Amino acid sequence: MPVSFKVTHQDLHTRARLGLLMTPHGEVQTPVFMPVGTQATVKTMLPHEVRQLGGEIVLSNTYHLYLRPGHELIREAGGLHRFMGWDGPILTDSGGFQVFSLGPLRKVSDDGVTFKSHIDGSEHFFSPEKAMEVQQYLGPDIAMAFDECAPYPCAYDEAKAAMERTTRWAARCLEASAGASQAVFGIVQGGMFRDLREQSARDLVAMDFPGYALGGLSVGEPKGVMYEVLDYAGPLLPPDKPRYLMGVGSPDCLVEGVVRGIDMFDCVLPTRIARNGTVFTRRGRLVVRNAEYARDFSPLDPECGCYTCRNFTRAYLRHLIKANEVAGIRLTTIHNLYFVLNLMTEIRDAVRRGVLLEFREEFLSRFNPSEN
């Protein structure tokens, strides 16, 4: 088994646990946040910087790398790890979500998905088999099954059809990847409908994946709705396998996810909002691009120990962002990644000490998700 997972500590008060994800490229402590490197790079960051910030595993993207530079080229380069100069673990998304999110110009059938490239408009076809083949060329430690992500809101029948198709595709993904050197994680779908989520989880668990993801969340639904799904869908997954909540999150969602037993997260939010001049602080989000910080010579977050906060002021960062200097978005990206990765370290520590609920209360009482 190329990837294995071990729960090292189970919290007594919540469903949180500590774990160790073992991969051919090293071990990962869970719960973990995976920085996103869609195009074989965490935007604006170098691999050693991601490592320094505390990143242990990164996510990359099948869809984008297949279109450019092409999975054959990456295999030729010796695989994704060597190509991008990252020797730690890598998880690749299958492309299912991109097909869902990148446009209306797609046609889904049981066979697979016909879609148009966002780069040049050329037509392509992805099936479960194709998605597995491309990911084998890329060579991540963990590949994701090819799924169909239902939108939000979504009618019951539509969510049901997408979920059932995802289940059929999951079986084909497993078959197509038999003997492959990477682990394949299954993805639970079912929209916001409890019985669909239960059905999905039951069917996928029967296939015995080495890990399970909850997909189709963080697609526009209120946070409370997502937490509710986590509450009932989480316990349906085998306790000895890693649970991955795809596309989350914001700091408050990370805390709530761990409380509900999630082991792995990925999200573009920290890096994306950084590039648009917004950062996380202990008190919540801060739009450092705003005029009120033009003469604010204090750090982004006085409690933060990151390189950006130790060396630069809000006024300077605002200047760089306004002037469109690359250093600006690099420094805010450093801060946001550090913030989230450090938060995960603190969460793990709180679980270890059995005080996660207290940590949650303290953190959420100070962190306003939408306000400075």
Added chain:
RNA sequence: GUGGGUGUAGCUCAGAGGUUAGAGCACCAGAUUGUGGCUCUGGGGGCCGUGGGUUCAAAUCCCAUCAUCCACC
């Protein structure tokens, strides 16, 4: 000094007698959750150089004036 050009948003300009004068950039704010980095959405901004005239109606036509640029003496 003479002739000509140009004066409209912070900047560059569009608008050639007819609704409440527009655009791009800049500025201000919001958005962003399995990434289409430098995007999207919204907002504030104007004595149309100034003064007079013609007209039902003037940024627009006429006169004067000021500023500015160019060419020539």
